[in-house]
Amino acid sequence: MDYSAALHTAIDISHEAGTIIRAAFPETALSTIVRKGPVNPVTDTDTAAEDVIVSRLRTAFPAYRILAEEGGGDDALSAGPPIWVIDPLDGTNNFAHGFPHVGISMALVVDREPVVGVIYDPLRNETFAAVANGGAARNGRLIRVSQVEWLEDAFLATGFAYDRRTAIDNNTERLDHFLRRSQGVRRAGAAVLDLAYVACGRLDGFWELRLNPWDVAAGILIVREAGGWATNAVGSPDCISGDFIVASNGRIHAEMLRVIREGAEAPRPE
Ligand code: IPD
Ligand code: CA
Ligand code: CA
Secondary structure: OOOHHHHHHHHHHHHHHHHHHHHHOOOOOHHHOEEEEOOEEEOHHHHHHHHHHHHHHHHHOOOOEEEEOOOOOOOOOOOOOOEEEEEEEEOHHHHHOOOOOOEEEEEEEEOOEEEEEEEEEOOOOEEEEEEOOOOEEEOOEEOOOOOOOOHHHOEEEEOOOOOOOOOOOOOHHHHHHHHHHOOEEEOOOOHHHHHHHHHOOOOOEEEEEOOOHHHHHHHHHHHHHOOOEEEOOOOOOOOOOOOEEEEEOOOOHHHHHHHHHHHHHOOOOO
């Protein structure tokens, strides 16, 4: 099945949603926050962007299902017809504080495998896109992951889940270990852009736990089509749940998995 037409439609739709986000940034962002949890905001712009995406997808792909973060879709990631998996505004905390780093993520998933992925950064006008077996591109030009060989030379990113105030594993211990073994770890607050940045070589690796399918589905495909790897914490390619994702240029993947596996027992570098 050729999904190139679906890719182009998804890019158009992501750009339309992007105009809504750009128009609201930063003035109206702060005034419309509702908290889904203590540190988990949603704004009117999240829902406005999702409404546009969902209604346009329903018109363009009436036979496909939709899973969207703010509830505008109709399904879970179960077996069945192809499903669009949508994060209409990733980085809502950034958005709500006027921090210009947000993305829109759209993936078409068939039997838990993403076949189309689009990540659009509306504030930098960067479009990261991939179709299965067709390579990955940024603004229409092919991209590849970095060539960094070793973790000690790697530039990494991570994030912290919304239950980080109370969760026993809030990722800070792992952060400590990666900070000691790499060139740096960024926490820029938009997982979809972290994945896009691994794909285009701005980052060499990324890990995060307790994400959701809408945070990772498009990024998994874009990273893989750019020559990188995306797995769960033990190296299985089945990582679309977002429970634990490790994405990298492939070369440093085994070292990242080892640090994650060793956890508190990981030896400190000399
Ligand atoms: C969040 C961002 C953030 C990550 C959180 C996500 P949202 O998504 O991707 O970087 O650390 O875990 O939930 O809520 O802004 O769409
Ligand atoms: Ca998200
Ligand atoms: Ca979101």
